[in-house]
Amino acid sequence: MRLSKYFLPIIxxxxxxxxxxxxxxxxxxxxxxxxSAGIYSWLxxxxxxxxxxxxxxxxEQQRAGHMPMLMPTMQSADLWRxxxxxxxxxxxxxxxxxxxxxxxxxxxxxxxxxxDIFRSHVTSYKDLPITMYQIQWKFRDERRPRFGVMxxxxxxxxxxxxFDLTKEAALHAYNRHLVSYLRTFERMGLQAIxxxxxxxxxxxxxxxxxxxxxxxxxxxxxxxxSVTDLTFGDRDIDYDNVEQCAGVxxxxxxxxxxxxxxxxxxLFAQVPIERQRKARGIEVGQIFYFGTKYSDPMKALVQGPxxxxxxVHMGSHGIGVSRLLGAIIEASHDExxxxxxxxxxxxxxxxxxxxxxxxxxxxWSQNAYNMLVKAGMDPxxxxxxxxxxxxxxxxxxxxxxxQLVVGPRGIQAGEVELKHRKTGEKQSLSLEAAVNRIVAxx
RNA sequence: CGGAGCGUAGCGCAGCCCGGUAGCGCACUACACUGGGGGUGUAGGGGUCGUGGGUUCGAAUCCCGCCGCUCCGACCA
Numbered sequence: 001m002r003l004s005k006y007f008l009p010i011i012x013x014x015x016x017x018x019x020x021x022x023x024x025x026x027x028x029x030x031x032x033x034x035x036s037a038g039i040y041s042w043l044x045x046x047x048x049x050x051x052x053x054x055x056x057x058x059x060e061q062q063r064a065g066h067m068p069m070l071m072p073t074m075q076s077a078d079l080w081r082x083x084x085x086x087x088x089x090x091x092x093x094x095x096x097x098x099x100x101x102x103x104x105x106x107x108x109x110x111x112x113x114x115x116d117i118f119r120s121h122v123t124s125y126k127d128l129p130i131t132m133y134q135i136q137w138k139f140r141d142e143r144r145p146r147f148g149v150m151x152x153x154x155x156x157x158x159x160x161x162x163f164d165l166t167k168e169a170a171l172h173a174y175n176r177h178l179v180s181y182l183r184t185f186e187r188m189g190l191q192a193i194x195x196x197x198x199x200x201x202x203x204x205x206x207x208x209x210x211x212x213x214x215x216x217x218x219x220x221x222x223x224x225x226s227v228t229d230l231t232f233g234d235r236d237i238d239y240d241n242v243e244q245c246a247g248v249x250x251x252x253x254x255x256x257x258x259x260x261x262x263x264x265x266x267l268f269a270q271v272p273i274e275r276q277r278k279a280r281g282i283e284v285g286q287i288f289y290f291g292t293k294y295s296d297p298m299k300a301l302v303q304g305p306x307x308x309x310x311x312v313h314m315g316s317h318g319i320g321v322s323r324l325l326g327a328i329i330e331a332s333h334d335e336x337x338x339x340x341x342x343x344x345x346x347x348x349x350x351x352x353x354x355x356x357x358x359x360x361x362x363x364w365s366q367n368a369y370n371m372l373v374k375a376g377m378d379p380x381x382x383x384x385x386x387x388x389x390x391x392x393x394x395x396x397x398x399x400x401x402x403q404l405v406v407g408p409r410g411i412q413a414g415e416v417e418l419k420h421r422k423t424g425e426k427q428s429l430s431l432e433a434a435v436n437r438i439v440a441x442x
Numbered sequence: 443c444g445g446a447g448c449g450u451a452g453c454g455c456a457g458c459c460c461g462g463u464a465g466c467g468c469a470c471u472a473c474a475c476u477g478g479g480g481g482u483g484u485a486g487g488g489g490u491c492g493u494g495g496g497u498u499c500g501a502a503u504c505c506c507g508c509c510g511c512u513c514c515g516a517c518c519a
Contacts, residue, residue, distance in 0.1 A: 012468065012480070013454050017512055037511065091443095092518070109519060143443070143517060157519085209519090218518090286519060318519055336479095354478065389479040396479090407478060417478080 001347070003382045003394075007044050009033075010394055020216045022329035023148030025338050029398045031325075038145025038153030045398060046325070048346040050156065053324050054135055056187050056343065057158050064180040064239045066131040066160055071113050073137055077103035079112040082298050094141045106139040111294050111316055114161040118312070119300040125165045128302065128312065131173060133160030135321060149322045150282065151218070156322040163312045165304065167291065170313035174206060174289045175245040177317045181210055181285050182232040182252065184319065188328055189341030192284050193227050194252055198261035206289040209259060211281030214330040219283055222268050223257035225275040259283075282327045289315040332422075338399030339422050342442055347400045348377035349438050352391050354407030356383055364431065365406045368416065371435045372404075377442065379404075396421065402438045 009030040017034075018024035026032050031046025042050055058068060077095070080086035086093075086103075094106040107113070114132065122130065135158045145153050162173035178194060185192035192210035211221055213228075230252055238244055256271050258264065259281070268276060294300065295311035304310050332339045340346065349372055353365035365381060372379035380400065382391050395403045405417040415428040418437060429437065 009452085011453060016448090016454070019513075034511090138519090140519080144513095144515090146513085151518085159519085207519095283519085288519085316519085320519085356477095386477095387479085387481050388477055389481075392479045394480085405478075409478065 001378075001380050003350075003380055004384050006380070008394075008398070009043065010397065018148065020147050020150070020326075020330070021333055022150065022216075022326040025329055025333060025397070026148055026325065029338060032149065034148075038142060038151070040149060040152060040154070045346050049325055049340070049344055050322065052344045052346070053188060053328075054156070054321055057135060057184055057319055057321060060180050060184040060187070061133055061158070061160065063183075064131075064176055066133050066180075068134065069132050070134050070136060071107070071110050071117075073107050073139070074104055075107050075110075075113055077105055079116055079298075080105065083112050083115075083294055084297060085112070092140045092142065094139050107136070108138055108140045109316070109318075110134070110136075110159055111161065111314075112298065115294045115298050115300050115314070118161075118163050119295075119298065122163070123302060125302045125304050125310075129162065129164045129169055129173060131160060131162040133158060133317075147216070147218075148326060150216075150326040152322065155320060158319040158321055160317045162315045162317075163295075163300070164314070165302065165310070165312065167313050170289055170291070170315055171206070172242050172245060174287055174315050175242075175249045176239050177287045177315070178208065178252070179232075179237055179239065179245050179248045181287065181317075181319065182248070183235075183237075185210060185212075185284065186232050188324065188344055190284070190324075190328060190331060191228065191231075193221075193223065193257055193281070195221060195223070195257040195259050195281075196253070196262045197259050197286065208253065208287055209283050210285035211259070212284055212327045212331060213279050214282050214327070215280055216330055217280035217282040219281050220260040220263075221258070221279055221281040222260070222263050223277050223279070224255040224271045225277050227252075227255045227257050282323070282330060283320070284324055284327050285317070285319040287315065287317040289313075333399075336393070337397035340399045340401065342401045345400050346398065347380040348372065348442055349402035349404055350380045350382055350395045350398075350400045352382045352395060352403055352405045354388055354391070354405060356385050358408060360411050361406055361408060364411055364416070368404055368406060368431055368435065371431070372438065375435060375439045377438060401441065404434055404438070 011028045014024055015027045018027055026046060029045060030043055032040045032042055035041050077086050093108050096104050098104050137154060138157045139154050142151060142153050145151055162170060164170040164173055190212050192212050194208040195211050197207050197209035211219060256268055291313050292311040295314055300312050301309040302312055329338050332341060351365050351368045353361050355361040369379055369381045399421060401421050403419040410416050410428060414430060416431055416434050417426060417428050418434040419426045
C-alpha cells in the first residue's frame with residue numbers, strides 16, 4: 001500500500017476527550033472515529049488491526065476444535081423471556097420494536113439463541129460434545145461508556161458456547177477454553193492472567209476472567225507476583241486430552257490471583273508478603289461454566305444412554321476482540337506512539353522514501369517495496385511529500401515493527417537504513433540484507 | 443442515575459463576564475525553496491458560533507428549553 005493513496009487521517013494534537021493512552025493513540029493514528037458515545041467507525045488502519053486480531057482468535061478457536069458460525073445481531077425478545085433474562089438484564093439491553101410492534105433487542109450476548117439452535121437439532125447424547133462460537137458485534141447500553149474501544153457500547157466479541165452431557169465433560173470444555181485463551185493472548189504479545197471472578201448476569205458456578213495488567217485497567221486485582229512468571233509458550237497441546245488441559249488449568253490458576261469481586265484478604269495474606277501485588281487490570285476474556293442454567297428453563301435436553309432425557313451442561317466464553325486493540329496498545333507503546341507486536345501489526349514494515357521525486361530514491365524505494373511484497377510482508381510505502389520529521393513521526397505513531405529508510409546518503413553508500421520500532425536498533429545494510437532481516441524478524 | 447463541565451473552521455482553542463455581526467495555532471490549497479526526526483516563505487480557501495425560543499435597534503456574547511459530548515462517582519460478560 002502506498003501511503004499517498006491510503007486513508008490515514010493522522011491527528012497531531014491530542015484529542016481532548018481521550019483520557020487514556022490507547023484511546024488517544026487510536027484517534028491520533030487514524031484508526032477509529034467516534035460516531036456517538038461508545039460507538040466507533042473503524043477506519044482502514046484500525047480495521048486492518050482488528051481483522052488481524054480476529055484472525056488469531058479464529059485460528060486458536062478452530063485449533064481447539066470449536067466451530068465458527070454467525071448469529072444475528074437483532075433478536076426476538078421471546079427467547080429471552082423463556083430464560084428469564086428479558087426482565088433481569090435491565091437497562092443495559094437495547095430494546096427496540098419492529099414495525100409490527102414486536103419486541104426486539106440488539107444482542108448483548110447469545111446464550112439463548114445458541115441454546116435454541118442446539119435444542120432444535122440435537123436430541124441424542126451421541127451428538128455431544130459440541131462447541132460453537134461466533135465473532136459478532138454486540139451492544140450493551142452502558143451507562144457510561146469510556147476509554148474508547150475499551151468500554152464501548154457497541155463492541156466486537158468472540159462468544160462461544162459448549163454443550164456437554166455431564167458436568168465433568170463441561171468442565172473439560174472449560175479447561176480447554178482456558179488453554180486456548182492462554183495461547184490466543186500470548187500470540188498477540190499479551191500476558192493475560194486468569195483470575196477467579198464473579199459470574200454477573202451470565203450466572204454460574206465457575207468463572208475466570210483474563211486480565212492484562214495495566215494502570216488504566218478498570219478492575220482492581222490482587223495476585224501472587226509469581227503468576228507473572230508463567231508463560232504458555234509453544235506447547236504441543238492435545239485439546240481432547242482431559243488430563244493435559246486440567247494440568248494447564250492447575251498450573252495457571254493454583255496461585256492467588258483474583259479480582260476485587262472475589263478477593264479474599266485471609267487467603268491473600270497466605271501469599272508471602274514480598275509477592276503480594278495489588279494492581280489494576282483490563283479484562284480481555286472470561287470463561288464460564290454454568291451447568292443447566294439455560295438448558296433447564298429452555299428445555300435443551302438430550303436422551304442419555306439410558307433413554308431418559310437430561311438437560312445438557314453448558315458454558316460460555318468470551319473474548320473482547322475490539323477491546324484487545326486498546327489492551328495491546330496500553331501494554332505496548334512509548335511517547336512516540338504505538339508499538340505493535342508483529343503478529344497484529346497493520347503492516348509488516350514501512351518503506352520511507354526520504355526524497356520523493358529524486359529518481360534514485362524513488363527507484364530504490366519502489367524496489368524495496370516490491371521485494372517486501374514478494375516476501376509476503378505487506379509493506380507500507382511512504383511516498384508522501386512531507387518533511388523527513390513528519391514521515392518518521394507518522395511511522396512511529398502507527399507503530400509498524402520495521403522502518404526501512406531510503407535516502408540519498410545511504411544510496412551513495414549502496415545502503416538503506418533499517419530501524420526497529422520497539423528496540424530503536426538502527427543499522428545500515430544493503431537492500432537485500434535489510435529485507436532478509438525483516439523477513440527473519442517476522 | 444447523582445455531581446461537574448463543555449459545544450465557535452477538519453483538530454486544539456481565544457472571544458462571552460462588560461451585546462455592535464468572528465479570530466489564533468495546527469491542518470488544508472497553490473507556487474517556490476527545502477528535505478536524515480513534525481522545515482521556511484509568499485499568496486489563498488474554509489465557520490448555520492450545537493439547536494429552538496425569548497430580551498434587544500442589534501445576540502457567539504444576556505435569559506429559558508432541548509439535543510449532543512466529556513470527566514468524577516455509582517453501575518458494569
